[in-house]
Amino acid sequence: MPLPRRRVRTALAALAVLACTTACGTDDSPAATPASGTSAQPGGATTAPQAAEPSTVTVRVDDMTFSPSELRVSVGDTVTWEFADSAAHSVQGIGDRAMGINSPILNEGSWSYTFIAPGNYRYLCSLHPEMRGTVVVA
Numbered sequence: 001m002p003l004p005r006r007r008v009r010t011a012l013a014a015l016a017v018l019a020c021t022t023a024c025g026t027d028d029s030p031a032a033t034p035a036s037g038t039s040a041q042p043g044g045a046t047t048a049p050q051a052a053e054p055s056t057v058t059v060r061v062d063d064m065t066f067s068p069s070e071l072r073v074s075v076g077d078t079v080t081w082e083f084a085d086s087a088a089h090s091v092q093g094i095g096d097r098a099m100g101i102n103s104p105i106l107n108e109g110s111w112s113y114t115f116i117a118p119g120n121y122r123y124l125c126s127l128h129p130e131m132r133g134t135v136v137v138a
């Protein structure tokens, strides 16, 4: 009779794991909801007048042009380049400050970069260096 006992133990262990997983899941969601709710209310009230929510600004890559070619955004904003030209292009930063700006070569889809420090960021297309743009982050 040792086999059935082992099976019972295994089954109980499996049940315990299931119960723990389920308990963890149910414990987490009620705990997380009030926590985020309470932090969002005072945080939103105090930060709303100071700074806007980070936003995403789109630059269209079409017709051998970045448009708009010059863009002003705030620190924390994300710029998304949407590639819609028949030719393939890339977004490549110029200079040390813009080193992180380095998209793959794309002819469809999009590529995004979040600007976390103020400054002027110039970029070009690595395949067509006459295609240039600037992002001014303030």
Ligand SMILES: [Cu+2]
Pocket: 088, 089, 090, 125, 126, 127, 128, 131
């Ligand atoms: Cu290009």
